[in-house]
Amino acid sequence: MPSGRVHEAINLSVLGLAAAAYWAYREELALPEPVAVAFVGSYLVGTFLITPDLDLAERRVRSKGRWGWLGWLWVPYGWMFSHRGLSHTWIVGPLTRLLYLGVVGLALGWATLALAGYLRLGFDLRASLRAPPQEVVWALVMGYYTSQWLHLLADGIWPDPIPLGRPRRRR
Numbered sequence: 001m002p003s004g005r006v007h008e009a010i011n012l013s014v015l016g017l018a019a020a021a022y023w024a025y026r027e028e029l030a031l032p033e034p035v036a037v038a039f040v041g042s043y044l045v046g047t048f049l050i051t052p053d054l055d056l057a058e059r060r061v062r063s064k065g066r067w068g069w070l071g072w073l074w075v076p077y078g079w080m081f082s083h084r085g086l087s088h089t090w091i092v093g094p095l096t097r098l099l100y101l102g103v104v105g106l107a108l109g110w111a112t113l114a115l116a117g118y119l120r121l122g123f124d125l126r127a128s129l130r131a132p133p134q135e136v137v138w139a140l141v142m143g144y145y146t147s148q149w150l151h152l153l154a155d156g157i158w159p160d161p162i163p164l165g166r167p168r169r170r171r
């Protein structure tokens, strides 16, 4: 199976090709800049920082290393998910990492707020957070998922056939 370095090279090559195609058709596409930036940004995050191989985070993994000293945050994820198991599925796999990061982020946020309360520092996190426009949110989701799916394809994992319409019957 491809190493982390190969995965990154594949994802970057595809991004380069997509960027060239986008440039050629930029007038027809007329994509708003924030949407394009959101897509590329979350695609890069999914390529370098949040990869399916974090299911090996109890050991040394390239993407874990890119978190620097924060890499240990992913170790419980490595314990929870076996390599190339649920973490390497098309829909749920990428979601497990987002949910995990969300839970860890909330825990760290609460700890920060509790500490701030203890130290009597008054600040409100919510005031600085505002939801981005819907098309930007979609671009973030698409960018992240595209990066994960390329990883799975490179691992030789194809999507499960989704039963559309009437259920297929085995003959």
Ligand SMILES: [Zn+2]
Pocket (backbone or CB within 6 Å): 052, 053, 088, 151, 155
């Ligand atoms: Zn993998």
